[in-house]
Amino acid sequence: MAEVQPVCSLEARESLAKPSIQASNTTVSEMTGPVVFTCLSKHNGISISWFHEGERLRLTGRMKLSQDNSSLTMNPVRMEDAGKYQCEVSNPGSAIRSDSLILSRSVSLLLPWSLPTTAQLILRSVPRAAAEGQDVLLRNPSRAEALIYTWYKADSLVNKKQIGRYAVLSGTVTEGPAHTGREKIYPNGALLLQNVTLADTGSYSLEIIKTIGEPETLTAEIHVFRKLPKTSSKSSSSDPVEDQGSVTLLCEPETQNTTAQCLIHNQSLPDNSRLELSMGNRTLTGHTVTRNESGLYECRTRTPVSSSHSDSFFLNVLCEYLLFPQSLTKPSIQASNTTVSEMTGPVVFTCLTKHNGISISWFHEGERLRLTERMKLSQDNSSLTMNPVRMEDAGKYQCEVSNPGSAIRSDSLILSRSGDRSEGRQVLSAGAITGIVIASLLGVFLVAALAYFLFLTKTRDNQSDPGHQQPPASTSGEYLFSLLNWEPQHPLYANQAAVPIYAQTVAHVTASVVTRLRSQKENLAE
Incomplete structure (x- = not known):
């Protein structure tokens, strides 16, 4: 039976206009909702994707997309859902993202209504977590007319823990021993903690001296978590041989009070006896891996208020035996553009090969390309799209085609920075040099002619002298x-x-x- 060759067709696509996002709410509290995002685009027949903090959105059980992905619903909303959201519209020829829409945390801690008599209330049922660098607002819910508001950095009224006192009638603030310069008391009794640090974790008390009645004391507690650093992943081997030895993937750095998760192709790890997690899910060990374990791996760390994702790591499991007798020919690369400026794009690289059933990998400056959130591979890895392009993306690119028996790379294609020069100074062309020489010779000839003219004039004057001997005639x-x-x-x-x-x-x-x-x-x- 004759082999059926696949047929590829190219279809011209219109350039895409930037989409926009609408939201039913842009400020969230813990376990509230729903919040609905809608991606608005004037184009039809396009694909829509969602991004959170510049990375492709990881859907959870609380999130739901519409059939065409144009709307995203979160119900209930968690504090970690806050941040910058974008939607991206794309067709086979181009892609473009919307401007960011920020979903803000309502991190204010609401002090409950106080009892009619003096009492110490502990806040328990509302969120009490914030990340380093955030501002936290402690609100006063009391409607009673007050004379003085006094805040303490403690669960009791201790003078040395006093943050400050606000006198309502005069509008003056008196700073206490525990004031750090980042606290501000408002006329309604609220306390703003600016740019919180880990040291701000703990209990806070508000004493209200009223015009009528006994004083009231309210307490609350907040927790500040360290902002997570960028997560990275390391592997003991990027190209292990099938059924030989083990491969270890390590998620770094190790941070206290965080949870870790390893993913493959943006999904949870499958139930596989060859894959073993240890050290709080920070270490993934593959025992006698096979080609089924090949793919893009990454790790994710999370605290109650923030999360971090590593770049993808490609694990390529090689076969020891030559399964494909045909030798591979060198591929080549085509690019939509070979000169880039900062934050332009997209730039699309295409790896051209005449072989089918092969694996394709990409290399930058001789090393396997580490994908970032700005890079996207086609389903078969034959095309690489970067959008937007950064200056650090410039350099030499190669694609490699391989089968279990051999591999070969293309020649390098150079992605240049806009404005680069091959030399520190410009070199005159041969034509320019020739023009300068000719102009110099003409100038010399004119000066010589002038000198000759003056010489003839002098000669005529000498001829009028009878005793003067005339020099021999010459042309x-x-x-x-x-x-x-x-x-x-x-x-x-x-x-x-x-x-x-x-x-x-x-x-x-x-x-x-x-x-x-x-x-x-x-x-x-x-």
Whole structure:
């Protein structure tokens, strides 16, 4: 039976306009909702994707997409859902993202209504977590008319823990011993903690001195978590051989009070006896891996208020035996653009090969390309899209085609930075140099002609003197030729007893001109 060859077709696509996002709410509290995002685009027949903090959105059980992905619903909303959201519209020829829409945390801790008598209330049922660097607002829910609001960094009214006191009638604030310069008390009794640190974790108390009635005391507690650093993943081997040895994938750095998760192709790991997790899910060990374990791996770390994802790591499991007898020919690369500027794009690389059923990998500056959130591979890895492009993306790119028995890379294709020069200075072209030489020779000829004219004038004056002996006649050409070998003591002037000053000047100028003409002649001869 004849082998059926696949047929590829190219379809021209219109350029895409930037989409926009609408949201039913842009401020969230813990376990509230729903919040609905809608991606607005004037195009039809396009694909829509969602991004959170610049990375493709990881859907959870609380998130739901519409059939065409144009709307995203989160119900209930968690504090970690806050951040920048974008939607991306794409067709086979291009892709473009919307501007960011920020979903803000309502991190304020609401102090509950106080009892009619003096009591100490502990806040328990509302979120009490914040990340380093955030601002936290502690609100006063009391409606009673107050004379003085006093805040303490403690669960009791201890003077040395006093943050500050606000006098309502005068509008003055008196700072206490526990004031750090980042706290602000408002006329309604609220306390703002700016740019919180880990040291701000703990209990806070508010004392209200009322115009009528007994004082009230309210307490609350907040927790500040460290902002997670960028997560990275390391592997003991990127190209292990099938059924030989083990591979270990390590998620770094290790941070306290965080949870870790390993993913493959943006999904949870399958139930596989060859894959083993340890050290709080930070270490993934593959025992006697097979080609089924090949793919893109990454790790994710999370705290109650933030999360971090590593870049993808490609694990390529090689076969020990040659399964494909055909030898591979060198592929080639085509690019939609080979000169880039900062934050432009997209740039699309395409790996061209005549082979089917092969694996394709990408390399940058001789090393396997580490994918970032700005890079996207086609389903078969034959095309690489970068959008937007950064200056650090410039350099040499190669694609590699491989089967279990062999591999071969393409020649390098250079993605250049806009404005680069191959040399620190510009070099004149041969035509420009020729023009300069010709212009110099013409100038020399004109000066020589002027000198000759003055010489003839002087000669005519000497002819009027009967005792003057006239030099032998010569043609103009012979005279000009003699200038090339002229010296200041030329025989033409040997018998002259006295030479006028202008004739001496002409002689010196002529000597200088002839020297330049002789130099130009020697340069041309070389």
